[in-house]
Amino acid sequence: MTQPLLQVGILTAEKLSFILHGIYRSVLSVTETGKLYTVQWEDGRIRLDGQAYEEVCFDPVDESGFFTLPEVTIGVNFHWERKEEQSFRGALRLVATPEGIVVINSIPVEAYLTSVISSEMNASASKEFLKAHAVISRSWLLAQLEKNNSIRTEQSVYTRSQVTDMEMIRWYDREDHRLFDVCADDHCQRYQGITRASLPIVREVIAETQGEVLWYDGRICDARFSKCCGGVTEQFEYCWEPVSHPYLAARRDDVSQDFPDLTDETNAIRWIRSSPEAFCHTQDKRILEQVLNQYDQETVDFYRWQVSYGAEELDRLIRKKSGIDFGEILAIEPVKRGLSGRLEKLRIVGSLRTYVVGKELEIRRILSESHLYSSAFVVEKRVSETDGSVMFVFTGAGWGMVLAYARLGLLSWATGGIRIKRYWLIISGMW
Numbered sequence: 470m471t472q473p474l475l476q477v478g479i480l481t482a483e484k485l486s487f488i489l490h491g492i493y494r495s496v497l498s499v500t501e502t503g504k505l506y507t508v509q510w511e512d513g514r515i516r517l518d519g520q521a522y523e524e525v526c527f528d529p530v531d532e533s534g535f536f537t538l539p540e541v542t543i544g545v546n547f548h549w550e551r552k553e554e555q556s557f558r559g560a561l562r563l564v565a566t567p568e569g570i571v572v573i574n575s576i577p578v579e580a581y582l583t584s585v586i587s588s589e590m591n592a593s594a595s596k597e598f599l600k601a602h603a604v605i606s607r608s609w610l611l612a613q614l615e616k617n618n619s620i621r622t623e624q625s626v627y628t629r630s631q632v633t634d635m636e637m638i639r640w641y642d643r644e645d646h647r648l649f650d651v652c653a654d655d656h657c658q659r660y661q662g663i664t665r666a667s668l669p670i671v672r673e674v675i676a677e678t679q680g681e682v683l684w685y686d687g688r689i690c691d692a693r694f695s696k697c698c699g700g701v702t703e704q705f706e707y708c709w710e711p712v713s714h715p716y717l718a719a720r721r722d723d724v725s726q727d728f729p730d731l732t733d734e735t736n737a738i739r740w741i742r743s744s745p746e747a748f749c750h751t752q753d754k755r756i757l758e759q760v761l762n763q764y765d766q767e768t769v770d771f772y773r774w775q776v777s778y779g780a781e782e783l784d785r786l787i788r789k790k791s792g793i794d795f796g797e798i799l800a801i802e803p804v805k806r807g808l809s810g811r812l813e814k815l816r817i818v819g820s821l822r823t824y825v826v827g828k829e830l831e832i833r834r835i836l837s838e839s840h841l842y843s844s845a846f847v848v849e850k851r852v853s854e855t856d857g858s859v860m861f862v863f864t865g866a867g868w869g870m871v872l873a874y875a876r877l878g879l880l881s882w883a884t885g886g887i888r889i890k891r892y893w894l895i896i897s898g899m900w
Contacts, residue, residue: 472578472680473614477660478649479557479572480541483510487561487572491534493527496520500527505539508563510570515563527561535663536561538572543654543661557662564648573649574662581660582607583675588659589694592668594759599674606658608682608692614650615689629710636825638814640709685716693717697749697771699809699845699867700740701728707807708829719808722747731810734803738847740810741866744773749867771868774842780859787817790835791826795819801836801848801861810866812844836863843867 486507493500497518506517514521527536537556559576586592586602594602620627630639641656651657683690691714693705705717721728723746729736744750750772751757778786783798797820804814804825814827817835826835833841846865853860 473611475576475578475581475610475651476562476649477574477576477581478646478652479538479555479574480653481566481569481571483569484508485570485572486539488537488539489527489534489561490536490556492530493534493536493561494530495527496522496525508570510565513565513567515565515570517563522563523565525563529558529560532558534558541653541661543659553661553664555662555664566648571648574653578607578610579675579679582610583671584660584662585658586674587668587671588661590760591758592671596670596674598760599671600678602694603674603678604681604683605692605694607678607680608690609658610651611682612689612691616691617650636814636827637831638825638827639831640828641830683716685714690714690716695843695867695869697868698722698747699772699843699865700745700747700750701731701809703807703809703811703829707809707811707813722749731808732806734806737803737806737810737845741773741845741847742864747772771842772866774865774868776837776841776863776865778861778863780861783861784819786838787835790837791817791824793824794821795824796821798861800850803847810845812846815844841865843869 486505488505489500490502509516515525535556535558539554540552541555542552557574558580559574562573564571585606586599653660683692700722702720704719705714731737731740788794795817800818802816803812804816807813811829812832814825815832816825829844832844843865845867846863849862851860
């Protein structure tokens, strides 16, 4: 069976440069290999070599062709945000939009995954670890494509928020993207081109798992993963849309032990303020170097972490990120927690307004210049005895949202038919 051709959104800019390596077909009569091309967004169109276009596409004539973008932002709005040079196989598409020029990479699914598994984690990880990640990443991707096709076929109106005068509940997923299938950053899956896929083992892993996905009850699993679950994985509906997936369930990250009812606030406070044993609770540098890329290793406190804000700083931050003037922030109160202790709903109490926000990623976004590591946190309001100044201290657990635990099947579309194996799989540890 033919593997899908994926459209990956790389970046949006008003001006950008790129270098073509190899021979490309395009609107230009000739493309020069190694030449630095620059395009400008003017009057809502793409200006290239004196001409204006709605869309420009550069197609390589063979598989050896690739293009380089000198400045790609990675970790957008996260604490490790930075720019780096990246190179990509496949076609380069430039699309004019009201926001600027959108850069899109058209690439086959398996070539995309070769980069993903070595962008999300270190390419030097053990082979079986990389293979597991390949299956998970492929499953998530194809489940999103399947879902998108279903929405289009049924012509249904998809919503990702529930807003009233009293609360705003919003979840984020790849449905936020309209011009392409997935983005290249942490909002979807990290895809950093051939820059990351540097070791032969990465290509071996993709070849050996080609087409294999996690399969549950006749459908591809919407598999999710995180860097560190903080001790307990979360159920899907507490982080994303209100749909239950039995294979994304809450499980202790040490299946030999149980965990308390973390929807109970007393239990959640005790759990988050302690450091229970878990596979993802490690400071072993050898393990971390094998699993995490260099920029991820800059984060040293991820199993348990702490962030503090002065009262005025928090007032400004929440007003900036939410667009709501709460006045003086008086309290940050939990309303509803998921089974892992992650907050699904949070009440912000201000001198001018009280409002409930959710879900997981929206809470993390509003309470940080980038994103908090997770929404599994507790808040302590401290008042200085000397000058009366107020400090809000956030103590949290984990980095990311959810891992998968399920009774699953393995499906292969690469063999020309369906091959299913039933087995129990626990995906846990440091992702």
